[in-house]
Amino acid sequence: MxxxxxxxxxxxxxxxxxxxxxxxxxxxxxxxxxxxxxxxPISFKPPLIAxxxxxxxxxxxxxEKSGEFVVxxxxxxxxxxxxxxxxxxxxNLDKFSLCELNKIKAKKVKxxxxxxxxxxxxxxxxxxxxxxxxxxxxGEILSASAKEGLFDEVLDLKKAQPVHHLGDRxxxxxxxxxxxK
Amino acid sequence: MxxxxxxxxxxxxxxxxxxxxxxxxxxxxxxxxxxxxxxxPISFKPPLIAxxxxxxxxxxxxxEKSGEFVVxxxxxxxxxxxxxxxxxxxxNLDKFSLCELNKIKAKKVKxxxxxxxxxxxxxxxxxxxxxxxxxxxxGEILSASAKEGLFDEVLDLKKAQPVHHLGDRxxxxxxxxxxxK
Numbered sequence: 001m002x003x004x005x006x007x008x009x010x011x012x013x014x015x016x017x018x019x020x021x022x023x024x025x026x027x028x029x030x031x032x033x034x035x036x037x038x039x040x041p042i043s044f045k046p047p048l049i050a051x052x053x054x055x056x057x058x059x060x061x062x063x064e065k066s067g068e069f070v071v072x073x074x075x076x077x078x079x080x081x082x083x084x085x086x087x088x089x090x091x092n093l094d095k096f097s098l099c100e101l102n103k104i105k106a107k108k109v110k111x112x113x114x115x116x117x118x119x120x121x122x123x124x125x126x127x128x129x130x131x132x133x134x135x136x137x138x139g140e141i142l143s144a145s146a147k148e149g150l151f152d153e154v155l156d157l158k159k160a161q162p163v164h165h166l167g168d169r170x171x172x173x174x175x176x177x178x179x180x181k
Numbered sequence: 182m183x184x185x186x187x188x189x190x191x192x193x194x195x196x197x198x199x200x201x202x203x204x205x206x207x208x209x210x211x212x213x214x215x216x217x218x219x220x221x222p223i224s225f226k227p228p229l230i231a232x233x234x235x236x237x238x239x240x241x242x243x244x245e246k247s248g249e250f251v252v253x254x255x256x257x258x259x260x261x262x263x264x265x266x267x268x269x270x271x272x273n274l275d276k277f278s279l280c281e282l283n284k285i286k287a288k289k290v291k292x293x294x295x296x297x298x299x300x301x302x303x304x305x306x307x308x309x310x311x312x313x314x315x316x317x318x319x320g321e322i323l324s325a326s327a328k329e330g331l332f333d334e335v336l337d338l339k340k341a342q343p344v345h346h347l348g349d350r351x352x353x354x355x356x357x358x359x360x361x362k
Contacts, residue, residue: 013348016218018199037197040219042233043313050231050312052223076359083361129310131231131319132224138312154347164345164355166335167194174345175356178257180264 003104003119003145011144012041012049013154014073014119017174019162022072022085022101023051025062026111031103033095033114034059035086037165038134039071047141048126052134058091063137067125068109071139072117076161076173083169108142118160119146184285184300184326192325193222193230194335195254195300198355200343203253203266203282204232206243207292212284214276214295215240216267218346219315220252228322229307233315239272244318248306249290252320253298257342257354264350289323299341300327 006014015021020037038052051071053060063069074082081099088095096103096112103112106122113120123139130136150160154177161173187195196202201218219233232252234241244250255263262280269276277284277293284293287303294301304320311317331341335358342354 010348016348017345017353018201018218018221020199037199038221038223040199040221040231040233042219042317043315045314048313050221050233050317052221052231079359079361127310127312129308129317129319131308132229133226134224136223136231136310136317136319138310138317154349154351157347157353164198166338166358167191167197168335169361170335171359171361172198172338172355173359174353177347178260178352178354180260180350180352 002148004148006144006146006151008047008141008144011047011121011141014121014144014146015039015049015071016041017162018164019073020082020165022074022114023059024070024072024111024114025059025066027062027065030062031096031112032059032062032090033085033101035082042138048138049121049123049141050136050138053137054134058089060135063125068111069139070106070109070111070113070120070122072114072120074117074163076163078116079163079171082163118150118162183329185329187325187327187332189228189322189325192228192302192322195302195325195327196220196230196252197222198343199345200254201263201346203255203295204240205251205253205292205295206240206247208243208246211243212277212293213240213243213271214266214282216263223319229319230302230322231317231319234318235315239270241316244306249292250320251287251290251292251294251301251303253295253301255298255344257344259297260344260352263344299331299343
């Protein structure tokens with residue numbers, strides 16, 4: 001399973017449909033993975049993305065300490081892992097091992113990426129404004145990679161099958177692409 | 182075509198799938214509508230959502246002046262209007278009239294909502310952190326409404342058919358809901 005780097009200026013297209021993502025972080029020897037349905041690209045120049053992380057989350061602490069994180073885009077076939085990771089804290093659990101998520105070494109940051117994901121975006125914290133009970137972690141994109149065959153200018157949705165969250169226990173994926181003429 | 186108010190605490194579920202939205206604003210006698218693919222809910226308590234708006238956009242000026250905006254969720258059948266609104270500035274054009282978008286009076290803000298949309302969320306600016314070439318307008322949700330029959334705890338995707346943007350001229354909608362057991 002090989003991943004190819006994609007241009008930083010197009011990296012936001014990995015998450016532009018608004019898919020739910022797995023955020024990985026690492027501080028010291030502790031790795032963690034959490035789910036974030038609240039994410040968006042936020043700047044072209046410089047290339048930035050934003051992720052909303054609850055202030056009480058363990059990942060919040062790890063990102064604050066390390067100043068880095070990776071946004072991984074899981075496919076629908078990882079939905080049970082997505083659900084588990086979104087409903088359990090990694091403070092005292094190794095969710096990678098429990099969900100059989102294999103780590104991939106990232107190129108620019110110490111936090112790991114997740115094998116089997118559609119792609120992943122490696123970020124350094126650019127700013128972290130507070131918004132109610134969450135922090136908006138704005139990440140400067142340092143590197144982005146997509147799984148071989150899944151990204152050519154935009155995602156190949158038929159093959160990629162990203163996860164989208166409606167709320168509660170309800171999820172969906174996207175269907176065929178429509179091109180505006 | 183009737184709209185029902187939905188609880189503020191569940192309003193974020195109108196945009197939780199990451200759909201592309203139409204942001205409406207008004208300052209003085211000027212109304213405008215623009216497209217934003219970059220949006221996310223950002224807090225439960227208080228209920229907040231965030232929208233990324235390019236600093237050069239006309240809507241940016243109107244929101245700065247008025248401190249208010251409405252996030253409208255268009256269905257796929259409005260895709261040509263979405264495309265037009267995303268590729269033309271409203272500074273010297275009336276996009277409502279050109280795209281045949283009918284305004285609905287919002288309940289709590291002066292900016293109009295758009296008839297035919299799946300639902301809309303009325304916001305007052307809570308904060309507006311800068312992030313590269315965009316501003317993150319964080320909006321406190323003052324009221325939210327969904328079209329009759331399209332929202333019951335979560336969106337009814339089969340009927341709602343929200344628009345999702347991949348990048349460039351490529352769009353898609355979501356498919357059947359999957360419930361995690």
